[in-house]
Amino acid sequence: MAEVSAEARIEAPAEKVWAQLTDFTAYGAWNATHTSFPNGGPQSLAAGATFVENMKLMGFPAEVTWTVEEVETARVLAIRGKGPMSVDVGTRYSLTPDGEATTVRIDGEFTGAAVSLMAGRLKDSATAALDESLRKLAGLVA
Structure with missing residues (x-):
């Protein structure tokens, strides 16, 4: 398993950060690993x-x-x-x-046989992507 995390203080209220975080039409503007939603983002933000x-x-x-x-x-979004x-x-x-600010933390984990082969490189790459994503997110809401 590879676990990664990043955290940043964003100078915006949690509701404003949440609105950007869950605006799936603009996901690519801040999420460094995202390329597209082939069928659109989630139809609803409900468990399941x-x-x-x-x-x-x-x-x-x-x-x-x-x-x-x-x-x-405005508090938690967890996806698997x-x-x-x-x-x-x-x-x-x-x-x-x-x-008037919000601390945003992103925790990620990767599991599976392929992960063990490249765990170190995956952790470095994913951590860098999380840090970049938080910088971009902060820039959009601040």
């Missing part, structure tokens, strides 16, 4: 909702079928997906209000 995302990580394209696991408006080569992917966005 599914959607397909095309991504690029470590220079490789991947299609992931996501299932929404947990949603708490199945990718190529039997890789399971989990992503959890946590928002913690701090006055």
Whole structure:
């Protein structure tokens, strides 16, 4: 398994950050690994909702079928997906209000046989992508 995380303080209220985070039509404006939603983003943000995302990580394209696991408006969005080569992917966005700012944390995990072969490189690449995503997200809402 490879686990990654990144955290940033964004100078915007949690509701504003959440609105950008869940605007799937503008997902590519901040998410560094996102390339497209071939069928559009999730139809609803409810536990059990599914959607397909095309991504690029470590220079490789991947299609992931996501299932929404947990949603708490302006606080938590957790999704779990199945990718190529039997890789399971989990992503959890946590928002913690701090006055007029918000601390945003992204936790990700990758599991599967293919992950063990490239865990170190995957962690480095995914962490860099999370950091870049948080910088871009901050720029859009601040």
